[in-house]
Amino acid sequence: MKTSQTHLAGDGAPRKKRWSRFFSTAFGLLVVLSVAWVAWIYAQIHYFATHDQAEPSDAISVFGAAEYDGRPSPVYRARLDHARTLYEHGIAPLVITLGGNGGDQYSEGMVGREYLVSLGIPESQIIAETESRNTEESARRIAVIARVNNLRQIVVVSDSTHLFRIHEICAADGLNVLTSPRPQGPIADRPAEIKRITHEVVSYTLWKLHLH
Numbered sequence: 517m518k519t520s521q522t523h524l525a526g527d528g529a530p531r532k533k534r535w536s537r538f539f540s541t542a543f544g545l546l547v548v549l550s551v552a553w554v555a556w557i558y559a560q561i562h563y564f565a566t567h568d569q570a571e572p573s574d575a576i577s578v579f580g581a582a583e584y585d586g587r588p589s590p591v592y593r594a595r596l597d598h599a600r601t602l603y604e605h606g607i608a609p610l611v612i613t614l615g616g617n618g619g620d621q622y623s624e625g626m627v628g629r630e631y632l633v634s635l636g637i638p639e640s641q642i643i644a645e646t647e648s649r650n651t652e653e654s655a656r657r658i659a660v661i662a663r664v665n666n667l668r669q670i671v672v673v674s675d676s677t678h679l680f681r682i683h684e685i686c687a688a689d690g691l692n693v694l695t696s697p698r699p700q701g702p703i704a705d706r707p708a709e710i711k712r713i714t715h716e717v718v719s720y721t722l723w724k725l726h727l728h
Contacts, residue, residue, distance in 0.1 A: 557680075557717050564683060565676030569694035574667040575643075576608045577658055577693075579651070579674040579682065580615020580624030588631050591675065596628055598698040599673045600635050607671055612643045612661060614654040623647075651678070652685055652723065659689040671696050677712045681720045 578599045581592035588596060599611055611632060615624025623646035633639050643661060648654040662670060669692045672682055676697035686693040 553721070554717055557720055558713065560680045561677055561713060561716055564679040564695050565697055568696050570602055570607050570671050570696040571694060572606065573608045573669040573671045573694060575610040575612055575662075575665075576602050576671045576673060576696075577612040578614060578628055579654055579672065579678065580613065580628060580648075581675075583615075583618045583622055583624050583627040585620060586622045586627055586630070588627055592624065592628065593631065594698045594700075595673050595675070596631050597635075598696065600632060600637060602671060602673070602696060603637060603641075610641055610643065610665075610667075611637060612645060612658065612670075614645045614648055614657065616647050616649050616653075651682060651719075655682065655685040655689055655691070658686065658693075659691055662691060668692060669694065673698060675712075676700060677709075677716050681716055681723070684720070685723065 576599050578595050581595060582589040583592060596613075602608070603611055613625045613628030613632065615628065617623050618627075623644075625644040625646040625648075629639070629642045629644035632642055643665075645654070645657045645661065648657045658670065661667070670686075671694045672679065672686065673696050674682055679695040679697055683693055683695050
């Protein structure tokens, strides 16, 4: 009887080891898959950041950024200046500025339109979208504008690290988009660049999981 009790008591140890090996293997696999996923996203971000796809299209769309009392921030101004350059090179006859209220009486889309008008682009050649609050909403608004105006191909302008996510969201909304990163100087603030890339990796992952 004592021998039987000893055998039963000792039977739990192998079971615990098996569960421990299972969880260790599962955790290791999760780590490997996570690293591979992040590496793939990073490769896509880098590709879109370093390739200007601009070619003759139906419209140029500028994703909004911060504005200050009716004036575009340096980042937003750089995007708008790039859109103006594309427009002047005949890439498209129409420019779409995107972005809702920036926390004051102005919207990013309207500020973008006024800035481009001040640079010489006719107001009749600019559509200002003034309701979207984030990348996903901006992409949906572009899709609506494209359908209403029969726009088949659009060149999207934004910061380099932002373009992969924009392209994927627009494609999911049925848009045929090409990407064109705004010119950027040498990257001096490496931590800030890492922060931007991390933000894009997390945001894209949450969007794919329908959590963003």
